[in-house]
Amino acid sequence: MKGIGIGIGIGIDMLNIAVIGAGLSGLTAANILNTHANVTVFDKAKGPSGRLATRRADPYNFDHGCQFFSAKSSTFKEFLAPMLRQGVIKPWNATFVEIENRQITKSRQWDAQTPHYVGSPSMNAVGKFLSQGLSLVLGTAVTAVGKIPRGWVLKGETGQNLGQFDWVVSAIPAQQAAQLWPEDTSFYTKVKSAKMEGCFTLMLGFEAGLPLDYQAALVRGEDISWISVNSSKPDRNSATTLLVHSTNGWATQHDGLDRNEALQHLLKQTSLVMGQDVSHADHKAIHQWRYANCSKRTGETHFIDHASRSGACGDWLIKGRVEAAFTSGYSIAQDILSQL
Numbered sequence: 001m002k003g004i005g006i007g008i009g010i011g012i013d014m015l016n017i018a019v020i021g022a023g024l025s026g027l028t029a030a031n032i033l034n035t036h037a038n039v040t041v042f043d044k045a046k047g048p049s050g051r052l053a054t055r056r057a058d059p060y061n062f063d064h065g066c067q068f069f070s071a072k073s074s075t076f077k078e079f080l081a082p083m084l085r086q087g088v089i090k091p092w093n094a095t096f097v098e099i100e101n102r103q104i105t106k107s108r109q110w111d112a113q114t115p116h117y118v119g120s121p122s123m124n125a126v127g128k129f130l131s132q133g134l135s136l137v138l139g140t141a142v143t144a145v146g147k148i149p150r151g152w153v154l155k156g157e158t159g160q161n162l163g164q165f166d167w168v169v170s171a172i173p174a175q176q177a178a179q180l181w182p183e184d185t186s187f188y189t190k191v192k193s194a195k196m197e198g199c200f201t202l203m204l205g206f207e208a209g210l211p212l213d214y215q216a217a218l219v220r221g222e223d224i225s226w227i228s229v230n231s232s233k234p235d236r237n238s239a240t241t242l243l244v245h246s247t248n249g250w251a252t253q254h255d256g257l258d259r260n261e262a263l264q265h266l267l268k269q270t271s272l273v274m275g276q277d278v279s280h281a282d283h284k285a286i287h288q289w290r291y292a293n294c295s296k297r298t299g300e301t302h303f304i305d306h307a308s309r310s311g312a313c314g315d316w317l318i319k320g321r322v323e324a325a326f327t328s329g330y331s332i333a334q335d336i337l338s339q340l
């Protein structure tokens, strides 16, 4: 399919497009554009998938970013269909509860009627699947995007030239995007004013099981907002694992907190909320997300400048959700295609 859309019949070379960020928004855009242009995707991490993330610590594994996602729009449902057919994503039929004042106030069973999807056997299976067939440059942070007469040049951490491109799309959190784009880029001010909040994630592994009446819990009125039994998700084949997220507010207020102090605080909170001591966990780890969620919506699905052939996408333009990341990546790709 490559070459359809431009080049063919009019005798020009296909455009080179750089996508910075191999999370869902970047991979969505790259997959759509890849059939019409030469697309290169850069990511600073060792693997693709971004916040659809998985961390392994044998015999445990944790989806330490996104917990599950749902699909409302027909476009997103269509996009997910091949992954569903091939078992890359599966519904997680958890018993879900809401906890307030350390009491379970609501409980319901998730089922096929409103599926709550997770990657299988781990959340990052989504990014791995979507990376197939793409030109992916991993372990490479893009540190600068510079304008040149006929396009853009990307620079890496040591100042190395990462290539010249006709189009550049950033698909990374707002604060990180603001560090990349030159200040005279037309959407720079809008990127710069978008804010994202952090999250601390506590990961606990238990050699023996843990008695619990639920697999997923939304927690209100505490410094933690979420508890899940990660090992209850489909195909985990892992010893018992608990995954706890702090609230975004607590994480933002305690941005510079020593990691061990953060771990101890969340451990204590988890024991109090669950009504059982979990400090005996055999594995304890913490991860800090600096850019987990967005507090303010931009009112746009993506930012684009057709004249300079540049754009920005990512969940933060819409909402800190997987479907929003998809919508943003999808819409910027369609916008670029409309001009090719």
Ligand SMILES: Cc1cc2nc3c(=O)[nH]c(=O)nc-3n(C[C@H](O)[C@H](O)[C@H](O)COP(=O)(O)OP(=O)(O)OC[C@H]3O[C@@H](n4cnc5c(N)ncnc54)[C@H](O)[C@@H]3O)c2cc1C
Binding pocket: 020, 021, 022, 023, 024, 025, 026, 042, 043, 044, 045, 048, 049, 050, 051, 052, 064, 065, 066, 067, 068, 069, 070, 140, 141, 142, 143, 171, 172, 173, 176, 199, 201, 245, 289, 291, 292, 293, 313, 314, 315, 316, 319, 320, 321, 322, 323, 324, 325
């Ligand atoms: C703790 C947490 C819990 C969440 N829970 C849920 C949930 O339950 N349900 C839900 O729907 N959503 C949830 N989300 C949100 C969801 O994960 C995101 O909306 C979605 O994954 C964002 O995709 P993205 O492509 O916009 O960004 P990202 O996934 O952040 O992708 C950006 C990528 O860019 C890379 N990158 C950044 N800077 C550079 C650079 N300079 N050079 C190269 N690469 C770079 C990063 O390594 C990353 O891979 C959660 C997120 C977090 C952090």
